[in-house]
Amino acid sequence: MVVQEFTVDLNKPLVFQVGHLEERYQEWVHQPIVSKEGPRFFGNDVLEFLTRTKWWAVPTIWLPVVCYFFVKSILMGHTIQEVVLIALFGIFIWTLIEYTLHRFLFHIETKTYWSNTAHYLLHGCHHKHPMDSLRLVFPPTATAILCFPFWNLVAFFATPSTTPALFGGGLLGYVMYDCTHYYLHHGQPSKDPAKHLKRYHLNHHFRIQDKGFGITSTLWDTIFGTLPPSATTGKKN
Incomplete structure (x- = not known):
């Protein structure tokens, strides 16, 4: 008896289908479908709504929070110049977090039902439908949840007065990352460095x-040896 392999039906909600691909999931998810029309994730309208985010929601929601943390460090005794330097360090740390998450978490190989499902929600959907503009930036609800462990991590290593500025810098780095990521997919840069980053x-x-x-820069790809061949040889894609 021949068992027919599972096939994803793109006309039905995808999230609870992709896990059934098992070992074939990695191959499937890395075969992009280039369409501005995003797929439906869930049959439930509330869950579906929570997966869709306009790009401008990221700076609108999080830049005031960034300012709040900077002001908090100033009120705790730091000068504006000190806060700027701390924030720049926070942005620098974010670029490493950005690279690390993308390389080791977003591109983890999965093959079981629930690991495939989780990976698809986290990053696989972006590789399958890279031009889906409503699922390109991270949903604010998920970002808010992740802020708590990141805050505690920063607070563990930093002083009470520098923690807000350092965390605010990292959060600003995230905002820059998400906006840059969206622009690289949907903008049409005509000059470097944006043109190079898009390519x-x-x-x-x-x-x-x-x-x-790397999204905002090629720095960590260069340091850790993950530059693609075209970047090392100088050839255009």
């Missing part, structure tokens, strides 16, 4: 998906 990132999506994990 670099689309290379990650459509040619060499296990290289080029």
Whole structure:
């Protein structure tokens, strides 16, 4: 008796289908469908709504929070110049977090039902439908939840007065990352460095998906040896 392999029906909600692909999931999810029309994730309208986010929601929601943390450090005794330097360090740390998450978490290989499902929700959907504009930035609800462990981590290493500025810098780095990521997919930059970054990132999506994990820069790809061949040879994609 021949058992027919599971096939994903793109006309039905996808999230609870993709897990059934098991070992074939990785191959499937890295075959992009280039369409501005995003798929439906859930049959439930509330869950579906929570997966869709306009890009401008990220700076609108989080930039006031960033300012709040900067002001908090100033009120705790730091000068504006000190807060700027601390914030710049926070942004720098974010670039490493950005690279690390993208390389080791977002591109983890999965093959079981629930691990495939979780990966698809986290990042796989973006590789399958890279031009889906409503699922390109991180939903604010999820970001808010993740802020708590990141705050505690920063507070563990920093002083009480520097923690707000350092965390605010990291949060600002995240805002810059998400807005840059959206622009690389949907903007049309005509000059470097944005033009180079767009080419670099689309290379990650459509040619060499296990290289080029940086979004806002190629710094950590250079340091850790994950530059794609085109970036090291200088050839255009």
